[in-house]
Amino acid sequence: MIPRVARCLFRPQRCGLGFVQRPFLRHKHVTFATLVSSPKAGLGSEKPTKLELRDYQLDCIKSVVKSTKRGVKRVGVSLATGSGKTVIFTQLIGKIQDRPNGGSRTLILAHRRELVEQAAKHCRLAYPEKSIDIEMGSLSASGAADITIASVQSIISKDRIEKYDPSSFKLVLVDEAHHIVSPSYLRVLSHFGLDQKRHNSPLLVGVSATFSRFDGVKLGSAIDEIVYHKDYTEMISDNWLSDVVFTTVKSTANLSRVRSGNTGDFSTGELSRAVNTDELNNITVRSWMAKAAGRKSTLVFCVDLAHVASLTDTFRQHGFDARCVTGDTPKVERGQILEDFKNGRFPVLLNCGVFTEGTDIPNIDCIVLGRPTKSKNLLVQMIGRGMRLHTGKKNCHIIDFVSSLETGIVTTPTLFGLDPNLLVDRANVDEMIAAQRRKTADDKKKAEAAARSGHPAATAVAFTDYSSVLDLIADSSGERHIRAVSEFAWVQVGPEKFILSAPSGSYIRIERIEDDIIRSGEQSPKYRAVEIRSLLPGTSKSPFAAPREILTAATFSDAVHGADSYASHAFPFSFIHRRQPWRNLPPTQGQLDFINKLRGEGKPLRVQQLSKGKAADMITKLKHGARGQFARLEAQKKRQVKQEMLAQPSSREQVRVGPLES
Structure with a gap:
């Protein structure tokens, strides 16, 4: 019996990938269920400490309270990762304040176990006198606690949500609120009367570091107003976050x-096959060794x-103690690996999709974006x-691997409005901002110089010669950018x-909103998507219904992703x-004739010269x-030729050092 117990206590652990990781003891621990349900166990026994809020945290809370006095019921708070959103x-x-009808309860919604546990810990410390329930997995809340922290997946399963009386709640808090328009969250909001603006609903507060969605779905269907925003550049400048230095590797x-997956990002399987090669894994490790091995x-x-x-194996082949955590790693083992990593017992931790949200590991001083x-x-x-x-931490070194813009990739330089292919080495945030300002100033000077000279800037207009309308419609170069963002057959028509x-x-x-229509402010929409529905013959003088606006967006990518999301439901995939496959078939005779x-x-x-698509x-x-469009291009080209001819005399009068033309 004793040898069997010994094997259980000391057996090597795996991260689900065939790697033997460091053996560890399974110490006696308090389970999360015990911690929550028993006021004498775990957090419940800790004495509450007076929490000193930071200036911006106080300002944020004041902004939310002030907005409620204006009658805003669904508000968003945008704060950088590490700002203490849970606090x-x-x-x-x-x-x-409690609602006029006496509603005084609070519901906190999250989508990951780690976020639920964090919220429970903070609530227990902040409100030791209040009853706190957990709705997650096998833990079932009463629905009548002062504060309930719920996993969104659990609260909507079966009929668990029915025990919550919406009239008894004053506040619904949503962590990582960029997920708030997903169907699971919307179902919860609907139960509490928050699926649309209502004066008699609880207050909804959504908190996130990234208040936008990559699929283009508008958060405005759930959040009426963002009442506070402080991004990471401000917080680094104010010394509330660690400084960051960037190195980009080609x-x-x-x-x-x-190809793109359902979310619009790269398809995981295909991306892995492109990235997970011996050559690239060795480049990743060698780049880290050259720039951040210390x-x-x-x-x-x-x-x-x-x-x-x-990649874990590649780090180990180079002599480094690297360990990994995935979604398949058992909870106890994951906790031990994280504890060892936080205590500096090994230098490299690899993961996929585990630590993107809700993870507090302040000692991290290097990020490798593989x-x-x-x-x-x-x-x-x-x-x-x-x-x-973190104590003793000067900054965090971000190592990013950049690729071509044509793939739609975003890199650390793009966060600062710089070329995604820009190569930098240990550039801090101030230097990146300075580079962005220099680029903006240079672009402005070029535009002003072009305006003074009467000639368009070299980058302002790029002419392509078309000998006929047929050449114009056969040119697919205009679709290259949008098709790097979308899997659908978008066609550029202007x-x-x-x-x-x-x-x-x-x-x-999809079209750009005219500059004179754009509202002031950086977040004003720059693009919109409209739907034009065809009508049945005889129902109207016009073959089409009036255009209906689907969405507006601040960026072209957001507009495309939002339009794609709509089209995937409205049009046949x-x-x-x-x-x-049909797009690769020969064209029909009707297409050729047209x-x-x-x-x-x-x-x-001929049929051989075209595909159906x-x-x-x-x-x-x-x-x-x-x-x-062809007529406009022809006229524009003629104007350019005329301007060049007029400019030739003054050009010939200029004296330059160098050989003279014969």
């Missing part, structure tokens, strides 16, 4: 053929389980893991104007997805103004 919303509970990964606590983000396994992404939110979340202050067609004749148009009308007496196109794209361009 803020737990302290907010005591600042919100990646040889070929992401051009990696760092004490490095967190590495990988693509999937296979990538974690391979997982390319198109999502700015995910990038900020990953970088944010290293921004917490400057910053794109069309996605349905077989019924209906279509969605088999028609709009550009990699459907296009060949433009050739006049020219040699007609290419022909469909060309016809879309024709239906949406290609003839007019």
Whole structure:
């Protein structure tokens, strides 16, 4: 019996990937269920300490309270990772008055176990006199506690939500609130009367570091107003977060053929196959050795389980004690690995999708971004893991692997409005901001110089010569950027104007909002998407209904992702997805006849020269103004030629050092 017990206590542990990790003792511990349910166990026995809130935390709470006096019922708080969001919303509970009907309870919603546990810990410390329940997994809340912390997946399972009386709640708090418009959260909000603006509902406060969604779905359906914002650059400048230095490494990964998944980001399986190679894994480790081997606590983000396994093995082959945590790692083992990492017992911890949210490891002083992404939110979340202050920590070194813009990738330079391919070495936030300001100033000077000279700036207009309308509609270079962002068959029909067609004749148009319409402020929408529905013959004089605005967005990518999300429900997927087999079939005779009308007496196109999908794209361009666009380009080209001819005399009068033209 004793040998069997010994084997249980000392057996090597694995992270689910075939790696033997450091043996550890299974110490007696207080379970989370015990900690919550028993006031004498765990946190319940700790004496509450007076918490000194930071200035911005006080300002944030005041902003929320002030907004409630204006009658705003659904508010958002935008704060950088590491700012103490959990502290803020737990302290907010005591600042919100009970409802006139006596409703005094609070519900805290989160989507990860770690976030639920964090909230429970802070609430127990802040309000030892209040009853606190947990709704998560096998832990079932009463529905009548002063404060309930719930996993959103658990509270909507079966009929568990029915025990919560909405009228008895004064406050609903949502952590990581960029998830708030997902169906599970919306179901909870609907139960509490928060699915739309209502005067008699509880107060909703959503807190997040990334108040936007990569899929373009608008958070405005759940949040009416963001009442406080403080980003990481401000907090670093104010010394509330650790300074960050950036190094970018040119990646040889070929992401051009990696398709997008349902969320709009890279498909995980295909991305892993592109990134998880011996060559790239060795580049990753050697780059870390060259730039950050002296760092004490490095967190590495990988693509999937296979990538974690391979890259962990590569670190070990180079002589480093690297360990890993994945979603398959048992909870007790994960806790021990994290404890060892926090205590500096090994230098490199690898993960995939585990530590992007709700993880407090302040000793992290290096982040390796081995997982390319198109999502700015995910990038900020990953970088944010290293921004917490810690004794003896001067800064956090971010090592990022950059790739081509054509893949839609976002990198650390893009966070500062810089070229995604920019290579920097140990540049801190101030230096990155300075580089961005220099770029802005240079662009402004070029534009002003061009305006004074009467000539367009070299980068302002790029002409492509088309000998005919047919050449124009055959040119697909305009779709390159949008198709790096979207899997759908968008077609460019004009400057910053794109069309996605349905077989019924209906279509969605993405277009830039005219500058004189754009409202002041950095977050004003710059793009919009509208739907134009085709009507049945005889129902109206016009074949189309009036355009209906679907969304507005601050960035082109957000507009595309939002329009894609809408189109995936409104239009047949088999028609709009550009990699459907039918697009590679030969064109129909009707398509050829339609296009060949433009050739006049020219040699007609043959079946072998086009695919069905290419022909469909060309016809879309024709239906949406290609003839007019060609005429405008021709006129613009003639004006440019005339300007160049007028400029030649003054150019010849200038004296320059160098050979003279013969």
